[in-house]
Amino acid sequence: xxxxxxxxxxxxxxxxxxxxxxxxxxxxxxxxxxxxxxxxxxxxxxxxxxxxxxxxxxxxxxxxxxxxxxxxxxxxxxxxxxxxxxxxxxxxxxxxxxxxxxxxxxxxxxxxxxxxxxxxxxxxxxxxxxxxxxxxxxxxxxxxxxxxx
Numbered sequence: 001x002x003x004x005x006x007x008x009x010x011x012x013x014x015x016x017x018x019x020x021x022x023x024x025x026x027x028x029x030x031x032x033x034x035x036x037x038x039x040x041x042x043x044x045x046x047x048x049x050x051x052x053x054x055x056x057x058x059x060x061x062x063x064x065x066x067x068x069x070x071x072x073x074x075x076x077x078x079x080x081x082x083x084x085x086x087x088x089x090x091x092x093x094x095x096x097x098x099x100x101x102x103x104x105x106x107x108x109x110x111x112x113x114x115x116x117x118x119x120x121x122x123x124x125x126x127x128x129x130x131x132x133x134x135x136x137x138x139x140x141x142x143x144x145x146x147x148x149x
Contacts, residue, residue, distance in 0.1 A: 001033055001034060001041040001105075002031070003030065003045055003142070003144075004078075004081065005027055005028075005049055005052060005140070005142075005143060006027065006029075006030075006135045006138070006139065007027060007135065007136045007137055008025070008027065008028045008074075008134055008135055009134040010023065011023055011074050011134060012074075013074065013076065013131055013132075014129065014130040014131075015123075015127045020123070021074060021123065023071075023119075024072060025071045025072070026069075026074070027049065027052075027073045028073075028074045028131070029049060029074065030076050030078040030081060031075055031076065031078060031081075031106065031109060032078055032081025033077070033079070033096070033097045033101070033102040035096070035097050036097075039108060041145035041146075042109050042112060042145075044145050045109070045143055046116075049073070049143070050067060050113060050118060052065060053068075055071070062139075067117070067118065072119040072120070073119070074121045074122070075106075075109065075123070076123035077126075079093060099125075
């Protein structure tokens with residue numbers, strides 16, 4: 001499982017010209033689910049996201065989590081995080097989980113974060129979305145449940 005975590009002032013998702021979700025201060029998380037990802041992968045990554053200390057404290061140091069600043073999370077499924085472009089020019093997505101495998105895992109991740117008391121909004125699984133992100137910093141962190149980076 002892979003995630004691109006962005007510290008944001010605001011973000012929103014639009015589908016077919018209508019805003020379906022939006023958040024203020026918090027994290028926008030693009031989540032890629034790979035073949036073979038398990039609940040343990042999700043638990044690790046959601047815990048990491050919920051507790052990632054990337055918000056500034058009173059001294060300006062990145063020392064606070066999204067929970068500490070009462071922020072929100074916009075979680076968006078993005079299978080293209082498993083795009084492999086090492087060969088040729090068109091990425092291969094063979095390592096991305098198929099939708100019937102990825103959807104339950106995505107839902108599991110949403111519930112995992114909600115159980116932590118976080119305010120969660122989501123994109124629309126499988127839809128063509130436009131995502132507006134006001135990245136604050138900019139601050140972007142890459143996470144991988146296999147600890148590849």
